[in-house]
Amino acid sequence: MKPRILLINPWIYDFAAFNLWARPLGLLTVAEYLSSSDADLFFIDCMDSYEPNDYGTGKYRTERAIKPELLKRLPRHYKRYGISIDEFKAKLRSFLPLDLVLMTSIMSYWYPGAQDAISVAKETAGNIPVILGGIYPTLYQDHAAIHSGADQIYSGTVNGRLLSAFENFGITLTPGREPIPWYKLGFYAAPGFSPLLTSQGCPFQCSYCASRFLFGEYGRKSIDEIVMEIEEVNRRGVHDFAFYDDALLHDAENHIKPLLKTVVQRCLRVRLHAPNGLHARFVDDELAGLMKSAGFATIRLSFETADHTRQESTGGKVFTGDLVRSVRLLQKQGFSKEHIGVYLLYGLPGQGLEEVEEGIAFLQGLNVRIHLAEFSPIRGTACWNELVAAGTIPDDLDPILTNNTVFSYLYSGYDQARVDRIKIWVKDYNRV
Secondary structure: OOOEEEEEEOOEEEOOOOEOOOOOHHHHHHHHHHOOOOOEEEEEEOOOOEOOOOOOOEOEOEEEOOOOHHHOOOOOOOEEEOOOHHHHHHHHHHOOOOOEEEEEOOOHHHHHHHHHHHHHHHHHHOOOOEEEEOHHHHHOHHHHHHHOOOOEEOOOOOOHHHHHHHHHHOOOOOOOOOOOOHHHOOOOOOOOOEEEOOEEOOOOOOOOOOHHHHHOOOEEOOHHHHHHHHHHHHHOOOOEEEEOOOOOOOOHHHOHHHHHHHHHHOOOOOEEEEEEEEOHHHOOHHHHHHHHHHOEEEEEEEEEOOOHHHHHHOOOOOOHHHHHHHHHHHHHOOOOOOOEEEEEEEOOOOOOHHHHHHHHHHHHHHOOEEEEEEOOOOOOOHHHHHHHHOOOOOOOOOHHHHOHHHHHHHHOOOOHHHHHHHHHHHHHHHHO
16 A cells, blocks of 8 residues: 655744745655655645735735744734644545655744644644654754654755655655656646746855755756746746746856746746845846846845945855946846845844945935845854854754844844834835
């Protein structure tokens, strides 16, 4: 009898959440990997609970949740985002009996969602064994082993180690055929949009980012493989594609440019979105034109700060001149403030609000949309180590306190009234 394995993307517990082309692509990749073996796979996405807008994004359903003790000081409502607990139980019962549950936990500070989903799954399915993977158990193996309720913790990316982990629960799987691409497994009846990951990892080493040690060496898919995925999903009625790459524009001559040229040549009717910050320095006149011709509707550029010294100290990802040049090239192709957004960080170690205000004024002069991004420290990064060395945080800080909203409020030292005024300033500017 074939093993029956359920994959679960748990709820989000947070103060704010919005589906900005979010799918549990790591978990879907696990399903794709397992499809090469003889097993029955089932899937529950607790976050598949929103009404998509024209581009496929949208608001999640929410319910008020009890605020954890560590977060009691924050004067904001804590919520559970996603389907109801009753819906989750009903879906789970429909797949019984099961031999194993695989669960992901994406952001480390969302671990309460995994805790609850594991607890409800065991209660509903009779103490079924659960393996927990994802970013949270990769960065916090000890914490996850003690607090998650999972029977086993799996860290890192999917490979043969996962099949070895199955053997601890009496399940032996042997790959015997070509894996089925995740988008052909039928887990989303009406996806609205599709995630698109053309590369994994990042060749750069920004001080606040964990991409390199989460995903290992940087690698890319072939252009043919990417185009085949776009065409297959597009034939299923999906027109919006969101790039998940951390370095989409890197080595543009051999990657993004030939990809976009193929999209144009094949007259694919798609809208392309880049919610992750793009490297502005790699935008040239040809690439800007290709982005327009291929159907880019959402462009987000990384800038982080207008302070040159901090630009250098955080990794030299982008300098002010790079941003100005790339924005002007994109505007020349017809992209407007509606399409071009720029991320501006606040809350970095040692960063004052004056620096943030100067950055806002500078970006207003470029006539781009401003996206304020609250800094969230990630364990193992240079910024994390700097905060620990300065005594701002302990190295064993509970991951729930790394939530960007929480960290800014508790550890930045900012005047929160001034922060609120800055947010209103940006919101009013973006409306115009």
